[in-house]
Structure formats: C-alpha cells, structure tokens
Amino acid sequence: MNIKVLAFDTGGTVLDWHSGICKAFALAGKRHGVERDWHAVTNDYRRASMAEIVGKLEPAFNMDAVHRTVIDGVLSRHGLEVFTPQDRTQIHQAWYGLDAWPDFSAALGRLKRKLPVVSFTMLPLAMVMAVSRRNGLEWDAVISCEMIGAYKPQPLAYEQAARWMDVAPGQILMVACHNFDLNAARACGYHTAFVRRPLEWGPAGPPDPHPHPDCTVVVNDFSALAQHLGA
Template identity: 90%
Template sequence: MNIKALAFDTGGTVLDWHSGICKAFALAGQRHGVERDWHAVTNDYRRASMAGIVGKLQPAFNMDDVHRTVLDGVMAQHGLEMFAPQDHAQIHRAWNSLNAWPDFAGALGRLKRKFPVVSFTMLPLAMVMAVSRRNGLEWDAVVSCEMIGAYKPQPLAYEQAARWMDVAPGQILMVACHNFDLNAARACGYHTAFVRRPLEWGPAGPPDPHPHPDCTIVVDDFPTLAQHLGA
C-alpha cells in the first residue's frame, strides 16, 4: 500500500451515537414517568434516519433534517405521544453532543502525525464541527456528503472526496465499521480498513459485524490501526 491520506466514516466509527441518543430518550421518559426499551427505540430511530438519507442525490435536506423529521414517527411507533415538543428538541439536540469512542482521539493524533486525516461522512458539517470540538478531534479537513450533494454509497461521493483531497483513490485508506461504506469505497479504488465496533448498536450488536474479506485491514480498535500503519 502507498497510502497518502486517511478518510474516516464518523457516525458510528468515531462517535458512540447509541449511548448518547439512548440516554436522551431515557431522560425524556423519566420526565414523563414512562419506561420503554430505550435501546430498541434508539435503534429504530437510527434505522429510520439512515433510510431517509443513504444513497440520496441532491436532496433538499441534510441528515440533521432527517434526524428531526423522522422522530415523530419513531415516537408514535413506540407509543410516546406524551413526549412534548421540548422533549423532541432535547433528543434532536443530543446528536450535537455525542461522545467519541474512547480509543479514537489518541489514535487520531498518532495517525495525523503521519497522514492527512479527513472526516468523510454523511453527517452535516455543523454537527461534525460541534462533536469534534466537544471531543478534541483535530481533522485536517471535513468532507460531508451534504457538500457534495451525493450521499454514500453513491460513487460520486467517493470520487469527489478523492478529487478534493487531490489524492488518487488507490492512495486513500477508507476507515469504517460499516461494510456498505467500505464496499462502495473499494469499488471506487480506495483501500479499506474495517474497525470493529461491537457496541455501536448497544446490547443488540451491529447488524453487519463481520468484515468483508476484501478489506485491506481488519482491526479491533484504533490504537491497533495506528500501530499497523506505523503511526
């Protein structure tokens, strides 16, 4: 491999969305004296959000808009009609205050000393800025699919990201915990690294936990990835 840049999926691979959003639902439930399987509610919310943005071309909305608009349907699905508008707003705002996985920030610093590091994500730019500042993540650049107008796994997203980085696809290592992202990146010529995130979807476990055999690198955590890359 002649790697000249690293591109990181951010939602799920870098950010622990499940814990943050699950806590927001649980806090709203406590205010109303309501109990549900908040892990299941959170995962249904994530599925609905992904369904609303994955693969879109030139949408008139971004992923933050989807997070806002699908929330009412998820609440109705789980009998949470008693949740007030302020509960809705509090759960929606939780996306901007997610924690990064604890193994990431230190490894990012190590990797950045050797490679340009880019957040290449379906999340909107404003959200990546907020969570990066919260977690002390210093990217060389952020490439959001909203800036391109094509959302993963559309080939245009990967092609444009490589053009903006001014690096040939074969010299970029796409890093993610999701096969759909890595498979699409590989089809566009990227090298791929699968980082396992067994807790991404909480106790239920991720829906696609096994790396595709064509991945260039498979690791259990980010310090191991940094070591593998000599950082």
Template identity: 55%
Template structure:
C-alpha cells in the same frame, strides 16, 4: 501500508457512540414524563430509519439533521411516546450534537495525524461534526460532508468527489469504517479499506453487520491498533 497518502473516516458509528448518547437522552427526557419503553430498541429503530432516509440521496433539499428530527417524530409515534412535547423532542434531537467519541479514537487519531492527513468523510452535517469534534478534542485535517458534495454515500459520486477534493487517486486513500456497506462502496471506486470493529455501536443488540468483508485491506480491533499497523 504502501502508497497511502490520506485516511478518510466514516464518522457516525465508527467514531461516535450514537447508541449510548441517544438512548440515554431518550430515557432521561421520557422519564420526566413518566414514559417507559425499550430505549435500546427505540434508539436502534431511530438509527435504522434515519440511515434509510439519507443513504444514496442525490441533491436533496434536506440534510441529515433534518432527517434526524423528522424520524424522531415517527419513532415517538410508533413507540407510544406521544406525551413528549416539541421541546422534549428538540432536546432529544440536540443530543446528536453532543455525542461522545469512542475512547480509543482521539489517541489513535493523534498518532495517525503525525504521518497522514485524516479526514472526516461523513453523512453527517458539517455543523454536527464541528460540534462533536470540539466536544471530544478531535482535530481533523478536513471535513467532507456528503451535504457539501450534494451526493450521499453509498453513491459512487460521493467517493469520487472526495478523492477529487483531496487531489489524490482513490488508491492513495484508506477508507476507515465499521460498516461493510460503506467500505464495499469505497472499494468499488478504488479506495483501500480498513474495517475497524465497533462491537458496541448498536448497544446490547450488537451491530447488524459485525463480520468484516475479507476483501478489506486491513481489519483492526481499534484505532490504536490502526495507528500501529500504519507505523505511526
């Protein structure tokens, strides 16, 4: 794509299989206590509530790790899992720091980085991104966490601040995500956008927003296809 000088990647669902990792850990820890529930539904509710508590925040005194821990307690209560101890809940919470990346991401990223700086631009905390990146062999040129900016997507200041840090015009950046809400906000600030399909992000239920906005500059099935489309 002409004029692109860097790629920024949503990281939570676009790169990481949060549903698989968290649902497995919930089932494992709760199973030791003899608890049963719809783990897929509990995990998706946990994710929805966590996103709702962090998206659009401006200068909060908490970060996404804090939100994940707080919302876990709320979901535990609402799903009748009160037998889980503080230690159990902490173990579940720590699973966020050990998530697996989608299998096609690292091969695609390695190809893209030959030609373009690739940046994690994320709601997640720097600590979490560092941990999952080391676990999965992900090498970034830069991590820009909304926590570092002090303003969270999808506020326009988050995208403006990222472009400023990269010393690029928004139109020189390709924002890559599997969520229209993120891409739509980036596009309003002048970014080019790529919708990458992640049909398993929300597990068997499927993603709540699976159809790419036709305004996207690119729509790809995976990261190897993105690398090919970017001539990498």
C-alpha cells in the same frame, strides 16, 4: 499500499451515537414517568434516519433535518406521543453532544502525525464541527456528503472526495465499521480498513459485524490501526 490520506467514516465509527441518543430518550421518558426498551427505540430512530438519507442524490435536506423529521414516527410506533416538542428538540440536539469512542482520540493524534486525517461523513458539517470541538478531534479536513450533494454509497461521493483531496482513490484508506461504506469505497478504488465497533448499536450488537474479506486491513480498535500503519 501507497496511502497518502486516511478518510474516516464518523457517525458510528468515530462517535458513540447509541449511548448519547439512548440517554436522551431515557431522560425524556423519566420526565413523563414512562419506561420503554430505550435501546430498541434508539436503534429504530437510527434505522429510520439512515433509510431517509443513504444513497440520496441532491436531496433538499441534510441528515440533521432527517433527525428532526423522523422522530415523530419513531415516537408514535413506540407509544410515546406524550413526548412534548421540547422533549423532541432535546433528543434531536443530543446528536450535537455525542462522545467519541474512548480509543479514538489518542489514536487520531498518532495517525495525524503520519498522514492527513479527514472526516468523510454523511453527517452535516455543523454537527461534525460541534462534536469535534466537544471531543478535541483535530481533523485536517471535513468532507460532508451534504457538501457534495451525493450520499454514500453513491460512487460520486467517493469520487468527488478523492478529487477534493487531490489524490488518486488508490492512495486513500477509507476507515469505517460499516461494510456498505467500505464496499462502495473499494469499488471506487480506495483501500479499506474495517474497525470493529461491537457496541455501536448497544446491547443488540451491530447488524453487520463481520468485515468483508476484501478489506485491506481489519482491526479491533484504533490503537491497532495506528500500530498497523506504523504511527
């Protein structure tokens, strides 16, 4: 491999969205004295959000807007209409307070000393800025699909990201825990690294945990990725 840039999926691969959002639902429920399977509610929220943004071209909204708009339907499906507008705002704002996976920060420092590191994400730029500052993540660049106007797995997203990084697709290693992202990147000429995140969806486990056999690299954690790349 002649890799010149490392591009990281950020939601799920770098950020533990499930724990942060599940906690926000549980806190709202506690205020109203209601109990649910908050893990299931959180995953329903995530699935509904992804369904509204994945693969979109030139949408009139970004993922932040989706997080705001789909929550009403999620709460209705789970009998949680008691949640107030303030509760809904608190849950939405929890996206801006997510923690990174514990193994990422140290590995990012190692990797950055060897190669440029780029957040290439469907999350909106403002959210990536907020969570990166919260977690001390220093990217060389952030490329959000909202900037391109094409959301993964649209080929245009990967093609434009490569143009902006001024490298050939075959000189980029796309790092993610999601096959749909890596498969699309590979189809556009990228090399791909699958990093397992077994807790991404909480106790239920990820819906697609097994890496595609065509992945260039498969590792269990970010420390192993850094070691594999000689960082």
